[in-house]
Amino acid sequence: MKTKKITAILSLLFLNCLGTPPLGLDPNNVVPSQTLINYQQMELIGFIHFTVNTFTDKEWGYGDESPEIFNPSEMDVEQWAKTAKAVGMKQLILTAKHHDGFCLWPSQYTEHSVKNSPYKNGKGDVVGEFVAACRKYGLKAGLYLSPWDRNHKDYGTLAYITYYKNQLEELLTNYGQINEIWFDGANGGDGYYGGANEIRKIDRDTYYSWKDIVTFVKNLQPNIKIFSDAGPDVHWIGNEKGFAGFTFWSTINPKNLTIGASKTDYLNTGDPEGTRWIVGQCDVSIRPGWFYHANEDSLVKTPQQLADIYYKSVGRNALLLLNLPPDKRGLIHENDVKALTNFKSIIDESLESDLAKGQKASANNYRLNYSKFDPKNTIDGDPDTFWATDDNIFPASLEIELSEGRTFDRVLVQEPIKLGQRVSEFEIDVMGDVNWNTIFKGTTIGYKRILRIPSVNTKKIRLRIIKANNTVAISNVELYKSSTREVSQ
Ligand code: FUL
Numbered sequence: 121m122k123t124k125k126i127t128a129i130l131s132l133l134f135l136n137c138l139g140t141p142p143l144g145l146d147p148n149n150v151v152p153s154q155t156l157i158n159y160q161q162m163e164l165i166g167f168i169h170f171t172v173n174t175f176t177d178k179e180w181g182y183g184d185e186s187p188e189i190f191n192p193s194e195m196d197v198e199q200w201a202k203t204a205k206a207v208g209m210k211q212l213i214l215t216a217k218h219h220d221g222f223c224l225w226p227s228q229y230t231e232h233s234v235k236n237s238p239y240k241n242g243k244g245d246v247v248g249e250f251v252a253a254c255r256k257y258g259l260k261a262g263l264y265l266s267p268w269d270r271n272h273k274d275y276g277t278l279a280y281i282t283y284y285k286n287q288l289e290e291l292l293t294n295y296g297q298i299n300e301i302w303f304d305g306a307n308g309g310d311g312y313y314g315g316a317n318e319i320r321k322i323d324r325d326t327y328y329s330w331k332d333i334v335t336f337v338k339n340l341q342p343n344i345k346i347f348s349d350a351g352p353d354v355h356w357i358g359n360e361k362g363f364a365g366f367t368f369w370s371t372i373n374p375k376n377l378t379i380g381a382s383k384t385d386y387l388n389t390g391d392p393e394g395t396r397w398i399v400g401q402c403d404v405s406i407r408p409g410w411f412y413h414a415n416e417d418s419l420v421k422t423p424q425q426l427a428d429i430y431y432k433s434v435g436r437n438a439l440l441l442l443n444l445p446p447d448k449r450g451l452i453h454e455n456d457v458k459a460l461t462n463f464k465s466i467i468d469e470s471l472e473s474d475l476a477k478g479q480k481a482s483a484n485n486y487r488l489n490y491s492k493f494d495p496k497n498t499i500d501g502d503p504d505t506f507w508a509t510d511d512n513i514f515p516a517s518l519e520i521e522l523s524e525g526r527t528f529d530r531v532l533v534q535e536p537i538k539l540g541q542r543v544s545e546f547e548i549d550v551m552g553d554v555n556w557n558t559i560f561k562g563t564t565i566g567y568k569r570i571l572r573i574p575s576v577n578t579k580k581i582r583l584r585i586i587k588a589n590n591t592v593a594i595s596n597v598e599l600y601k602s603s604t605r606e607v608s609q
Pocket residue numbers: 179304305306403410
């Protein structure tokens with residue numbers, strides 16, 4: 121023990137002499153910006169799909185709809201924000217324009233918009249009302265502007281790109297701060313196109329000049345997060361079921377990505393060799409369709425299904441973007457609200473009381489034996505403090521001893537991602553009568569990993585990190601007993 125202390129003091133002096141920050145731990149080469157860390161911390165966000173499709177009962181409008189049909193009877197944008205807030209969402213993203221080209225704001229560049237609808241006698245601006253409601257309820261606002269436009273006569277030519285940029289400029293200058301812009305990958309095909317009624321194909325790699333559009337957007341809103349299946353800030357998870365891969369890296373290689381044509385498997389797992397930090401986002405609708413259809417009122421996902429999706433997205437180091445499509449009244453339907461309320465109670469009950477907090481934590485090693493890296497930091501409830509080992513300690517083993525035997529079936533683990541994502545293989549053991557039993561074998565952790573394990577009663581649990589791409593650092597370990605209303609997976 122004495123020698124350990126002396127070594128620690130000598131190392132401290134040595135580091136200080138070198139001028140290295142005392143007791144530092146070097147970050148990985150690829151780390152997220154603070155803006156992306158803040159973004160990831162939102163965890164749960166919502167999507168609002170609402171347009172002419174809501175009134176025509178379609179998923180993809182052809183682009184020939186009359187604006188006259190856009191006529192919500194009890195429109196209440198604040199109900200969307202209140203519903204999102206109540207379930208714990210931190211942001212909403214609205215389809216300002218879907219593939220049909222109909223604009224929910226009175227764009228000066230087209231007649232295909234709310235300004236020619238009966239809604240508020242053409243004086244309405246759903247984007248403006250939406251942004252105001254988000255602000256009022258403390259939510260960030262995001263906008264979806266479909267690159268594909270089945271209404272516009274120039275779609276497929278350069279003139280349309282100018283139109284698209286003009287629309288981006290309207291949206292990103294007239295409504296204050298927009299936290300996210302969503303570029304969908306669906307592109308080109310048949311449409312109205314100003315009456316041409318034909319098929320138009322575009323070259324996904326070159327048509328939009330995405331690089332220019334990204335620069336254009338960032339010039340208008342430097343803090344905005346750009347979503348697409350190629351990032352550059354947030355990327356699609358590769359499916360519309362809301363599931364990130366069992367292994368999921370927040371790092372990825374942009375060279376392997378093309379907006380509208382990235383490989384879905386690659387998006388679903390990320391890339392341990394990735395050269396850029398791009399946050400993963402899992403989009404899924406609470407109903408089978410993205411838009412409201414009365415015949416899907418009985419097909420709203422159950423609270424248990426939503427909880428499963430939550431564990432496979434937020435619980436796998438990604439964000440969950442859950443779609444809540446308003447109906448013809450302009451309201452999120454009662455069935456959806458009910459499912460959301462119950463989903464929230466289930467998650468709250470399941471992750472309510474952390475059995476590890478304030479118990480005893482020890483490790484086979486901690487960096488320089490210095491308190492900044494003490495294993496206790498994993499159970500202090502503070503996500504900014506962490507346990508770290510000396511270099512090249514594998515397995516790194518963290519043990520939590522509970523004051524009495526406790527039953528739990530959820531283990532939440534976090535890495536301090538400001539240092540990068542490191543862990544690629546870990547195991548969870550619990551102490552049986554005499555021996556440790558391995559109850560879970562995992563791969564990645566990242567910002568947050570929530571493991572669903574068979575219910576176990578024990579006094580001791582151990583997290584063993586077997587492989588990582590750098591020195592092990594873990595910020596948080598929490599233990600929970602799930603709600604009886606949750607179906608264990
Ligand atoms: C897809 C679109 O085609 C759907 O209509 C929906 O907007 C979904 C979120 O993205 O690619």
